[in-house]
Amino acid sequence: MKFAAHGKICNEVGFILNGSFRFFFVKDGIEISNYFSFQNEFISSYRSFLKREPSLINIEAMEDSQIIYFSYTSLQELLKDERVVLKMERFGRMIAEYLICCYEERVVSFVTQTPEERYRLLLESGDDLLQRIPQYYLANYLGITPVSLSRIRKRIFAAMKRQKMAS
């Protein structure tokens, strides 16, 4: 299922009940995965939703998934009722703040860490991501090619093996 598409205005904000979604771009005809969301998370091409501009990104289900969502027009309808304005403002704020925290950490990692460091930290965190998405998606997520990630893995696991031998 496609939730958002490049070049089209994103008219919904969704909440994943179960399943998983992938955020990606198409560059030179190749898909580059950028982010992954699982149950109990909000998804949206939020910039497009807010600014009413064509989306930069695509969002697509990776498996059979269930979501609930509200549309931009239904949000506008709701906001005609004074009594719900406050709650919707709060709701919008919470979604935005949730997304900010995701983005901030991600930008930090790109500026301060090498791809190898990013992958090491992900390994140490034991994040679900490692189990739930294929390695070539993960490579994109880290900002490198699948081939390069494979080499990084080789380096890391060789080093771990040496450590084990020494102990």
Next chain:
Amino acid sequence: MKFAAHGKICNEVGFILNGSFRFFFVKDGIEISNYFSFQNEFISSYRSFLKREPSLINIEAMEDSQIIYFSYTSLQELLKDERVVLKMERFGRMIAEYLICCYEERVVSFVTQTPEERYRLLLESGDDLLQRIPQYYLANYLGITPVSLSRIRKRIFAAMKRQKMAS
């Protein structure tokens, strides 16, 4: 002037009246600049401000600057008054949404573009950034070293010169 410091909780959200601020990390004793803000922009280590957690980033004035700001405690005070809750919710939402748009574009550029492409696009955009910050800050911002940026500039300007000769 220091607006936010690594390891300390950020208690303010500021708005720049004039001047400029630099966001940076310290890694292995070296400062890595990550973002820059100028007049009429909001600044905050917003994740720290929201979550009441130690800041990951530092924010510091690059020149004499004037800002107005509100503190977390004054925000809490304000929110005791029912009549301002709505406006503050909206205000918080607008700040969060503003920051999201900055971050989203930045993450996209890291995943889909090479450092050279990022610099080329910045050149083409004619962004003020190019005039207002030194090149070694810009290098950090692009995720590379100053030496590497210098090489990229050489490549680009050599290519431009060749194009000019041909025409």
Next chain:
DNA sequence: CTACTTTATTATCTTTTGTTAACGATCGAA
């Protein structure tokens, strides 16, 4: 189980980046 497709690894080669150090250029203070 086999054949086919997809994903991961490995190899080779080229390009780019990081690191370190040297060299100019620029700017401000003495």
Next chain:
DNA sequence: TTCGATCGTTAACAAAAGATAATAAAGTAG
């Protein structure tokens, strides 16, 4: 003006990443 510090460029080398192709491993459908 001169000294010193800072910033940008360049050079040389090592390390890492991209591109491409071949191979191995894993997963799927028949």
